[in-house]
Amino acid sequence: MSAHHRGDDLEDDYVPDDLVASSGEEEDALASHVPASDDIGGLLSADEDAEQESAALAKRKRREKEKERKTKKRKLVETRDDDEAPSVAAQPPHELAGYLSSIQAKAYPAKSTLELLDISIPETSIVDTTSWTESRSLDRLVEFIIKVLPPLHKRLRQRPKASGSPTLLFIAGAALRVADITRVLKDRKLRGEKGGDVAKLFARHIKLEEHVTYLRRTKIGSAAGTPARVGKLLCETGKDALSVAQLTHIMLDVSYQDAKKRNLFDIPETRDEVIRSVLGAPELLQGIKEGRIQVVLF
DSSP: OOOOOOTTOOOTTOOOOHHHHHHHHHHHHHHHHSOOHHHHHHHHHHHHHHHHHHHHHHHHHHHHHHHHHHHHHHHHHHHHHHHHOOOGGGSOHHHHHHHHHHHHHHHOTTSOHHHHHHTOOOGGGBOOOTTOOSOOSGGGHHHHHHHHOHHHHHHHTSOOSSTTOOSEEEEOSSHHHHHHHHHHHTOHHHHTTTOOEEEEEOSTTOOHHHHHHHHHHOOEEEEEEOHHHHHHHHHTSOTTTSOOTTOOEEEEOOSOOOTTSOOTTTSHHHHHIIIIIITTSHHHHHHHHTTSSEEEEO
16 A cells, blocks of 8 residues: 555654744744734824924024024124214214314305305304213103203293294104104103194195194294205294294204115205205304304204
8 A cells, every 4th residue: 555645744754844843933922022003103103293393393493593693693783883883973062063064065065164164053052962872862862851951851841932933943854754753852751741832844745834824823842844844944934934033952863874874964955955944044043153052963
């Protein structure tokens, strides 16, 4: 009888293969270490959360560094501007007298030295403001007047006696700047309860005739205006519009610079208006030369 082996019969000398024999055990062992599908999703989600948190942290740090860099750059520019361009107004009167003389020479290029001397601003009529070492910005104007110009402060708190006759005349180069100045001059710390109105004198939206009518019927303590409009009111409308009878101080806005870094005297048209129409107005110039009107560079 022929020998037939069934599939499950083993030969007597058969030795089981260790690899084959252990394969089942290894599968069991591997199975015990392989995470279930839910566990895999959890691990992946945790990894993604960690990556997102890390990215957000890095982004936040970048923003903080950029903000810090911009802050340092801005402070550096401000410091550099302060160092490179100190206000001309901070100089003593004798130097300011020379500065104003040089500006007058530019406004009157055809005049001789003797003719310029005749219209020059005396050093004695220029207020010494060197005691003020802080910023000459509008947010300090009230304190500047109170501390440096106490006689002016006292007069601004008194009731004006006549219409259109201010104690202070503030000259600035642009209408928007004038509007800002008038808001500051309305401060109760300056005017008190009795101080007069604050006139806003510029051409934008306001006709010359309207200003004349307003000044003739309004008692003003101070006025701020552009040189073109103030010049017309001083020289072309008669003494009954804008009078200098009660004027004690004229303030020139020389510390302020526009977007192009130009001050009141850097723009030829504005410079000429200030020198010729305002400081050159006969009654105003006479008051300055006599010492009744003081010139203040702010």
